[in-house]
Amino acid sequence: MSAALWPALLNGLTMGAIYALIALGLTLIYGVLHIINFAHGSLLMLAMYGVLLLFERTGTDPYLALIVMVPAMFVLGYGLQRFIIGPARHGRDENTILATLGISIVIENLAAWYFKSDTHQIATAYGDTMVDLAGALIALPRLLALAGAMVSCALLALFIRHSDTGRAIRAVAREPEGARAVGIDVAHVFAVSFGIGLACLGAAACFLLPAFYVSPMVGHSFVLLAFTVVVLGGMGSFTGSLVGGLLIGIVESLGGLLLGESLGQIGVFIVFVGVLLFRPTGLFGHHA
Amino acid sequence: MNRAEPLLEINGLASGYGPIGILRAITLSVRAGEIVALLGSNGAGKSTLIRTLCGLLTPSAGSICWLGRDIAGASSQSIVAAGLVQVPEGRRIFPNLSVQDNLLLGSYRRGRAARQANLAAVIERFPRLGERARQAAGTLSGGEQQMLAIARALMAEPRLLILDEPSLGLSPKMVDTLFELISQLHRQGLAILLVEQHVAQSLALASRAYVLENGAMAFSGTPAQLLASDQLRRAYLGV
Ligand SMILES: Nc1ncnc2c1ncn2[C@@H]1O[C@H](COP(=O)(O)OP(=O)(O)O)[C@@H](O)[C@H]1O
Numbered sequence: 338m339s340a341a342l343w344p345a346l347l348n349g350l351t352m353g354a355i356y357a358l359i360a361l362g363l364t365l366i367y368g369v370l371h372i373i374n375f376a377h378g379s380l381l382m383l384a385m386y387g388v389l390l391l392f393e394r395t396g397t398d399p400y401l402a403l404i405v406m407v408p409a410m411f412v413l414g415y416g417l418q419r420f421i422i423g424p425a426r427h428g429r430d431e432n433t434i435l436a437t438l439g440i441s442i443v444i445e446n447l448a449a450w451y452f453k454s455d456t457h458q459i460a461t462a463y464g465d466t467m468v469d470l471a472g473a474l475i476a477l478p479r480l481l482a483l484a485g486a487m488v489s490c491a492l493l494a495l496f497i498r499h500s501d502t503g504r505a506i507r508a509v510a511r512e513p514e515g516a517r518a519v520g521i522d523v524a525h526v527f528a529v530s531f532g533i534g535l536a537c538l539g540a541a542a543c544f545l546l547p548a549f550y551v552s553p554m555v556g557h558s559f560v561l562l563a564f565t566v567v568v569l570g571g572m573g574s575f576t577g578s579l580v581g582g583l584l585i586g587i588v589e590s591l592g593g594l595l596l597g598e599s600l601g602q603i604g605v606f607i608v609f610v611g612v613l614l615f616r617p618t619g620l621f622g623h624h625a
Numbered sequence: 626m627n628r629a630e631p632l633l634e635i636n637g638l639a640s641g642y643g644p645i646g647i648l649r650a651i652t653l654s655v656r657a658g659e660i661v662a663l664l665g666s667n668g669a670g671k672s673t674l675i676r677t678l679c680g681l682l683t684p685s686a687g688s689i690c691w692l693g694r695d696i697a698g699a700s701s702q703s704i705v706a707a708g709l710v711q712v713p714e715g716r717r718i719f720p721n722l723s724v725q726d727n728l729l730l731g732s733y734r735r736g737r738a739a740r741q742a743n744l745a746a747v748i749e750r751f752p753r754l755g756e757r758a759r760q761a762a763g764t765l766s767g768g769e770q771q772m773l774a775i776a777r778a779l780m781a782e783p784r785l786l787i788l789d790e791p792s793l794g795l796s797p798k799m800v801d802t803l804f805e806l807i808s809q810l811h812r813q814g815l816a817i818l819l820v821e822q823h824v825a826q827s828l829a830l831a832s833r834a835y836v837l838e839n840g841a842m843a844f845s846g847t848p849a850q851l852l853a854s855d856q857l858r859r860a861y862l863g864v
């Protein structure tokens with residue numbers, strides 16, 4: 338059992354880092370725009386197909402695809418918020434829910450129609466390479482996913498904390514009226530935040546593809562856990578998403594080890610419910 | 626009379642919130658370097674007028690001329706960039722950001738060099754904010770937060786500073802400090818549109834005053850004329 342512990346932990350960390358990256362996008366969008374992006378899962382799926390198509394049509398390596406997918410998803414997010422979700426709001430939160438749900442339905446149906454419900458996987462030269470990490474064998478793409486997701490999270494945190502744009506994002510998140518008073522274009526900052534949220538998905542897709550299957554339904558499993566991470570960590574909290582993501586990944590993996598693969602997620606929801614019972618605002622959430 | 630050319634000239638302005646009309650036929654002007662008091666009871670529409678001037682609300686009629694250019698319907702960011710800057714009611718500082726970050730965001734539209742120069746100038750004027758530069762703005766006292774709100778607006782290099790009830794919630798001593806600051810800014814040549822409940826102190830500084838009532842201008846003239854009218858004094862000023 339204990340021999341299996343370290344590999345399971347490593348595996349959990351890998352998944353957790355990906356969950357954290359996806360959750361970071363969700364929590365940024367929530368923290369700034371105060372909306373829940375119900376299209377997050379379908380947009381992750383869309384990004385994964387983007388990486389797949391780049392690989393199949395042009396032979397672009399998934400990691401090289403980062404330089405295309407991250408900006409492309411940013412632009413898509415910027416446009417969606419600026420021209421569809423923002424204008425559809427008309428001052429009512431229900432409208433945003435409907436807009437993001439509508440976007441997700443459109444994307445999923447288009448994907449189901451174009452890609453059928455087949456699952457795809459890409460074959461890279463390094464896909465089956467195993468790395469020995471202190472006694473645990475881990476597939477190279479998974480190790481790269483762990484490293485890549487952690488680096489992405491760190492870069493995003495640095496950007497939000499230290500750049501002019503990051504400062505404006507934090508200001509708009511807390512006090513949009515004050516931001517307008519000093520001449521910040523709030524609609525632009527909203528769209529930039531949404532774009533960054535989707536750029537996280539673009540990065541996650543590139544890290545996921547060498548190791549995971551793609552299907553039109555692939556977004557759901559990841560995003561369900563990412564939602565859990567966001568609530569667990571505290572809505573809108575960056576640290577919460579990071580810690581929550583890693584925690585959920587480890588609990589899921591250890592749960593699978595102890596209870597069997599199919600029951601692994603039960604552990605996740607036990608932890609989830611437990612935290613919410615004793616800390617309703619999540620691990621790092623502020624009181625409303 | 627000061628015959629300086631007008632910075633701001635509003636004519637026949639109507640505005641409100643979506644379908645709800647609040648302001649009707651508003652006429653108001655501010656000339657370079659003068660303090661103009663905008664008075665009126667709670668709910669008269671003073672903040673609505675300021676929001677409209679600053680591009681946060683779109684007027685349904687009338688014109689807003691700023692330095693000879695009609696800015697009615699322009700975006701709030703272009704209006705701030707043109708030098709028309711408000712300190713909003715309730716301060717609206719960014720409590721989660723440091724004092725320094727709050728100030729830097731005031732110069733968001735300016736280049737890096739201008740920003741650093743503005744920061745140095747503002748900290749020289751408000752040494753207290755310099756001492757607390759790294760502290761979260763939300764931890765400041767009420768008076769310090771108001772100073773921060775004004776300092777943040779100064780970072781935007783205003784030609785006209787609009788103050789919406791800056792003394793709200795301040796101790797009497799802080800109110801005196803605030804009026805001292807307003808008079809100092811005026812002496813240095815800044816034009817100020819002042820909305821205040823401290824009517825006597827505001828009229829003592831202002832060269833002209835307007836009284837807004839139920840969304841329409843009920844009076845415009847000099848402080849002396851306003852104080853001479855018993856009816857106005859009793860109805861709108863309570864002095
Ligand atoms: N966001 C809003 N939506 C609708 N009506 C508003 C809004 N804000 C203020 N009002 C109304 O506009 C009128 C003028 O308010 P305001 O401009 O804040 O007055 P003042 O600043 O003079 O106290 C009031 O009747 C108020 O109820």
Ligand SMILES: [Mg+2]
Pocket residue numbers: 671672673714789790
């Ligand atoms: Mg008001």
